Amino acid sequence: MGQPTFIDLFAGIGGMRLGFTQAGGCCVFSSEWNKFAQITYEANFGEVPAGDITQIASEEIPDHDILLAGFPCQPFSIAGVSKHNALGIHHGFQHPTQGNLFFEIARILNDKRPRAFLLENVKNLQSHDRGRTFQRIQQILNDLGYYIYYQVINAVHFVPQHRERIFIVGFREPLEFTFPQLPIQQHSVKDILEPSVDAKYTLSNHLWQYLQNYAEKHRARGNGFGYGLVDLEGVTRTLSARYYKDGSEILIPQENKNPRRLTPRECARLMGFPDSFKIVASDTRAYQQFGNSVVVPLVKVIADEILKSLKQGKLLKQTRQLTLF
Template sequence: MSKKSGFTFIDLFAGIGGLRTAFEGAGGRCVFSSEWNKFSQQTYEANFGDVPEGDITKIDENDIPDHDVLVGGFPCQPFSIAGVSSKNSLGRVHGFLDETQGTLFFDICRIIKAKRPKAFLLENVKNLKSHDKGKTFKVILNALREQLGYDVHYKIIDASTQVPQHRERIFIVGFEEPMDYEFPELEDKRPKLRSILEKRVAQKYTLKDGTWNSLQRHLAKHKAKGNGFGYSLADRKGIAKTLSARYYKDGAEILIPQRNKNPRRLTPRECARLMGFPDDFVIPVSDNQAYRQFGNAVVVPVVKEIAKSMIQCMQHGKKRITIMDYVK
């Protein structure tokens, strides 16, 4: 990879393009994208001018363009380690294909195997590391390191230094060659929630009496049982809880207090800001779909810094000396 030239990447499980926004911001050019959800495809097209390919399981890896970096926020599905019935997808019946058969992570592996990108970045919920007592993550690392031969690094990062939201996600970085890579130290900006709030908000975002009363009863019920479930009134001078894809239901995890009124939900634009998307990011879908989309998205500024650190590492040739180098 030339120090002066840009780099190419592909965007898998693309959602609405949070990873693409970040990697383009780091100087990359997207040459392929895949996303099966039709509403996410609409938002993606409105912002990037092209419609992602559909179901990744039906895409031939050999039809995907060559690229420098593979990026993907793959869904965390249950990993079936035993009892695999079909083992012939790539003409092999052993190794990581057995362990990850039937999962979407398998599709990332087959694409990496076929295209051998110089690097990859994968993103997932932080619980991926502890899922099934660590067995799932062990399978993933084994596939990436032992079966595919990549130098793999991972870290759980809280985005609250970049956006006013507590949001922990695991990032997995891999290089085709051994690299002295370190995740970037993010500048501690600690923005306040009030910085992303709109000054004028339509009445429709204020909770109706029925919804608000129901949430209060729900909280009281669980509080009596000693549970922590219920709604959360956000502090404008602090940070919000994690925005989830279920936010469209009642907004319970992040409610904005209002004087002499029921609390309100965040608007879709505020959700976009909470995830670090620029204000010119187009939201062409309904509010409910927008809530789902931003709840599933990545925090753009965090990924942009990781992308820049990856490219700098590759461009400056920070190759780690291994025993094989001495043998040569």
Template structure:
């Protein structure tokens, strides 16, 4: 069976890529114009804009809803920045934090068989767990879905330490198991380009700044600063801020040359995108887009298990105590 699915907060289509073998995308939505460029170059369609302006009834019928909804209101870095600026975060964030409820209104209207939501792992612990408690309550009690969640690290499939929460829900109370992910996987050296333009090498000024910044914080006992990558291991998490200085993932180039940033193609590989994935935008835009995207191989495995759960349609077994209680009541 082929499934119709929608791609909300689509970014550059990382989640869509994982579901393409199982059906057809009938609707996509993304507000960032540069991300739309990349999406259109690869999928031959331009996503709709701001989801808040999309009426739920106008969304095509679909079996599966996909959404990597904005994580800044819940991420550690996002919360810290907003707090320092005296701004609200989480559901109190008036622009991004409430976008979850746009997902909820579409689920309520269209009643898909299943959904997959992706976010930063801090979503589960944000505001002492209250934020996620609200999300679970909406999905389970108000919308009636059977919900599973798990924090998965992508480093067993791509050479990057990337922990994200994946929330899976089903209209029917079916069994679902998350895929097993190896603890260790490919090495960074496997995805690096052989020849790299010198424009990716840090300038003497920037390299001196990063070294002094790290030294200053080291004296204070903080771990802030750049990270030189190990070719035989995995990198730190690629983030949307990578375009600023590349400090979280710097590639060593020997003692006589400053380290360099990853190239956009290497960032694509770090996230598990296929080699033929087109990058039509500037390096700055590409860094933001891949930093905001998903580790595609992780989603591919989740997608496979979701389809298996839907087609198998095995009901959740009730605990023996609960079954005994029902028999007594009868």
């Protein structure tokens, strides 16, 4: 097997690509519809991803060994489901725009027949619609002839952030595969902080008072909602795409000052991006982009195991059951 090739679908700013490139893969095609993410992607990889995948015919996509896709997760996330319920919008596969994008992955798998794939989504994908959504995804992948493995992994083993995501690995052949052993968590928030930070990241008196009042109101009702003031020796909550709104889920304490938001570079570090990664978007866009991305070193170790399975080619002894836990 020569250098393995891969395609990067729903590429965002290229977190999956970085992980697979670090593992020795070569990207031959990328697709991302968001124009601001495209700008960041081009700045770092020297190419503008193709646009809307629904408008790209399979014949336009090069042959490849591995398909990568962190397909849109909001229709399946806990926050996404709550938001769509409140707005009267269907969620999951019934979501009018995002939910059906999984079927674009299925289309390309069917037409291009890569040897393997890696899909990433929110942990809640497993329980969405009482498990029926995930069962349907498994059935579709099985019907396409792929042998699949999946696991929910917390990125806290690689970065100082609680971030649970489900990873789905599939092989065209019944290959043996094991998710990587996770290192003991040895990271703390202080490790990713910049030494000098602009005053603009410090919360205003008005916003800080609002967050405290909001937390107190919900505490009185017995709810757990509220800001997240970080223990610098510990880890953070999950960085989300909404971080740009008020930064409340991850606030850095400051001596004799109001807490502050993370800077975009600190968000990049929290997601495992190297400092060489260029941040060319506004703060607002950068927060959205990193919040929507993947933890790079976690993808890298999964990529290592996928490539090892493809290279070794060890077949499963028992292949009746296509879906493996």
